[in-house]
Amino acid sequence: MYKxxxxxxxxxxSVFFAGIxxxxxxxxxxxxxxxxxxxxxxxxxxxxxxxxxKFGLNQPIVFQYFKWLYRIIIHWDFGHSFSTGKPVxxxxxxxxxxxxxxxxxxxxxALCIGIPAGVLSGKFRNSLLDRIITSIMLFFYSMPxxxxxxxxxxFFSIKTNLLPSSNLTSLFHHQMTFPEQIIDYIxxxxxxxxxxxxxxxSIFFKHVKSKLVDILNSDFILxxxxxxxxxxxxxxxxxxxxxxxxxxxxxxxxLPVLLSGxxxxxxxxxxxxxxxxxxxxxxxxxxxxxxxxxxxTFSFVILGNLVADLCYKFADPRIRMGQENESR
Amino acid sequence: MNQDKLKILSExxxxxxxxxxxxxxxxxxxxxxxxxxxxxxxxxxxxxVQNLNQSLQPPGKxxxxxxxxxxRDLFTRIIYGARISLGISLxxxxxxxxxxxxxxxxxxxxxxxxxxxxxxxxxxxxxxxxLPVFLIFAGLGGTSVKTLIxxxxxxxxxxxxxxxxxxxxxxxxxxxIKSAIALGLRKRTIFLKYIIPNIIGPIxxxxxxxxxxxxxxxxxxxxxxxxVQTPIASWGTILYQGKSELVNxxxxxxxxxxxxxxxxxxxNLLGDGLRIIFEPKSKS
Numbered sequence: 367m368y369k370x371x372x373x374x375x376x377x378x379x380s381v382f383f384a385g386i387x388x389x390x391x392x393x394x395x396x397x398x399x400x401x402x403x404x405x406x407x408x409x410x411x412x413x414x415x416x417x418x419x420k421f422g423l424n425q426p427i428v429f430q431y432f433k434w435l436y437r438i439i440i441h442w443d444f445g446h447s448f449s450t451g452k453p454v455x456x457x458x459x460x461x462x463x464x465x466x467x468x469x470x471x472x473x474x475x476a477l478c479i480g481i482p483a484g485v486l487s488g489k490f491r492n493s494l495l496d497r498i499i500t501s502i503m504l505f506f507y508s509m510p511x512x513x514x515x516x517x518x519x520x521f522f523s524i525k526t527n528l529l530p531s532s533n534l535t536s537l538f539h540h541q542m543t544f545p546e547q548i549i550d551y552i553x554x555x556x557x558x559x560x561x562x563x564x565x566x567x568s569i570f571f572k573h574v575k576s577k578l579v580d581i582l583n584s585d586f587i588l589x590x591x592x593x594x595x596x597x598x599x600x601x602x603x604x605x606x607x608x609x610x611x612x613x614x615x616x617x618x619x620x621l622p623v624l625l626s627g628x629x630x631x632x633x634x635x636x637x638x639x640x641x642x643x644x645x646x647x648x649x650x651x652x653x654x655x656x657x658x659x660x661x662x663t664f665s666f667v668i669l670g671n672l673v674a675d676l677c678y679k680f681a682d683p684r685i686r687m688g689q690e691n692e693s694r
Numbered sequence: 695m696n697q698d699k700l701k702i703l704s705e706x707x708x709x710x711x712x713x714x715x716x717x718x719x720x721x722x723x724x725x726x727x728x729x730x731x732x733x734x735x736x737x738x739x740x741x742x743v744q745n746l747n748q749s750l751q752p753p754g755k756x757x758x759x760x761x762x763x764x765x766r767d768l769f770t771r772i773i774y775g776a777r778i779s780l781g782i783s784l785x786x787x788x789x790x791x792x793x794x795x796x797x798x799x800x801x802x803x804x805x806x807x808x809x810x811x812x813x814x815x816x817x818x819x820x821x822x823x824x825l826p827v828f829l830i831f832a833g834l835g836g837t838s839v840k841t842l843i844x845x846x847x848x849x850x851x852x853x854x855x856x857x858x859x860x861x862x863x864x865x866x867x868x869x870x871i872k873s874a875i876a877l878g879l880r881k882r883t884i885f886l887k888y889i890i891p892n893i894i895g896p897i898x899x900x901x902x903x904x905x906x907x908x909x910x911x912x913x914x915x916x917x918x919x920x921x922v923q924t925p926i927a928s929w930g931t932i933l934y935q936g937k938s939e940l941v942n943x944x945x946x947x948x949x950x951x952x953x954x955x956x957x958x959x960x961x962n963l964l965g966d967g968l969r970i971i972f973e974p975k976s977k978s
Contacts, residue, residue, distance in 0.1 A: 389830065510955075629825045667823060
């Protein structure tokens with residue numbers, strides 16, 4: 367276990383470096399002078415030169431790369447935003463929390479929808495219930511996640527005015543009492559969380575259903591049946607245990623999909639999170655912010671994968687050490 | 695020889711047709727495809743001609759699915775948009791299939807260090823959230839359809855590479871490959887004539903499924919305003935526009951999304967059906 371952990375950690379660190387190096391390479395391989403991309407083309411030659419020098423863009427690329435890495439790792443310094451002048455880390459600090467909360471809540475909701483649906487569908491295979499659930503889930507799987515967000519927004523905020531359409535807090539949030547504030551948060555979170563969770567739940571549904579069908583057809587279930595163990599006990603104790611464990615790894619591997627969804631949803635519901643920060647920064651060509659948030663998102667993904675792997679390993683001792691590369 | 699091929703093909707279509715879900719998928723895809731192909735014959739309107747007298751008309755007799763803010767017929771825009779959206783998705787799928795199959799075969803056939811490097815790259819790229827990475831691209835050089843297709847294919851070939859790698863590894867041990875090697879055939883001949891024809895089934899199935907995720911990706915990127923740019927009608931730009939007209943014209947967003955859902959369901963069902971046909975194991 368200890369050895370496995372160290373190995374996994376080393377692997378994760380190497381992936382992290384490969385990833386951020388790739389981001390750096392993409393930026394520098396891009397045609398055109400990097401400083402020209404973010405400058406007003408009408409700026410004078412002198413200003414251009416000053417900026418080139420200020421950001422060290424006249425130095426050799428290898429040197430720039432190590433300087434960039436050094437700053438990030440040693441000083442945890444991602445530079446300053448071009449458009450607001452604030453340190454990037456400060457901007458990201460305020461926008462990280464909403465995204466994180468939404469991601470976690472949406473994952474929980476997706477699990478709460480996807481797993482029971484998958485179990486029901488797998489248990490009563492080829493019944494009417496199975497067909498209905500499978501059709502709904504195929505619909506969720508095939509729709510653009512942001513589209514259902516727009517339709518929910520239209521129905522609940524514009525048509526019936528039940529839920530707020532944007533932001534995380536009401537205008538008079540700070541004047542409310544504490545319980546009211548909590549309710550206010552919840553009201554603002556419902557639509558974004560549901561929007562992310564619906565398409566996401568279909569991924570869990572697919573895996574849980576196919577796995578459960580596999581297991582219910584396997585020999586040890588037949589053996590349990592022949593011993594006269596009740597159907598419910600077989601399902602709850604023998605089958606579910608083996609079905610739900612792989613969900614942990616799916617959680618890890620679908621994290622990138624989830625984060626892409628969060629970006630879209632934050633734009634639709636105007637939530638001041640990482641996604642909207644990134645989109646706005648991209649539109650304003652605020653390059654340090656884009657870069658830093660890409661790195662942070664990437665780190666979040668590989669950290670999530672590491673945790674999922676370790677949890678899975680912890681939960682299922684059958685997975686042999688060193689086999690994790692082949693199995694993925 | 696030709697007779698044999700015809701027989702295989704007809705058998706294949708029979709299988710496709712007898713499976714209910716793959717038949718549904720096939721019909722949906724065909725329907726959308728034909729609409730896109732014959733767009734000028736289906737509708738009398740032009741996708742980009744504005745008519746402000748007809749601004750934001752709800753769905754009705756004259757305009758089947760209503761009009762948008764500029765009075766353009768939504769149905770027309772959707773079927774002309776299908777040309778752009780499907781075109782981009784198909785082309786990007788084509789590119790990433792070539793890339794993925796190439797890398798997969800090389801990794802699977804040569805093994806060892808090639809395999810290790812390829813798998814590392816695949817795992818690395820699978821960890822990248824697509825949208826944030828695309829935002830870097832967009833932030834660097836602005837966007838065009840070319841960047842869009844390039845990006846979509848560069849970040850989507852991994853699944854195909856994994857499948858063709860695994861298939862190549864199992865095909866590699868068969869006697870006919872060994873005899874081809876013994877005959878001293880060139881590597882290119884072995885790849886093109888002996889390996890690819892024997893692994894093409896799962897690749898086609900997986901590429902069909904990839905088309906649907908490409909459609910969703912194009913819609914998402916154009917929706918954010920970074921993909922296809924607005925006067926051109928694509929499904930993403932229709933949704934982009936629909937969002938700003940949500941209060942006065944819900945139908946723009948609604949039908950713009952429904953058409954994506956129908957198409958993606960079509961490709962998903964078709965892909966699943968193909969997978970069942972090509973992998974008899976998963977039928978049970």
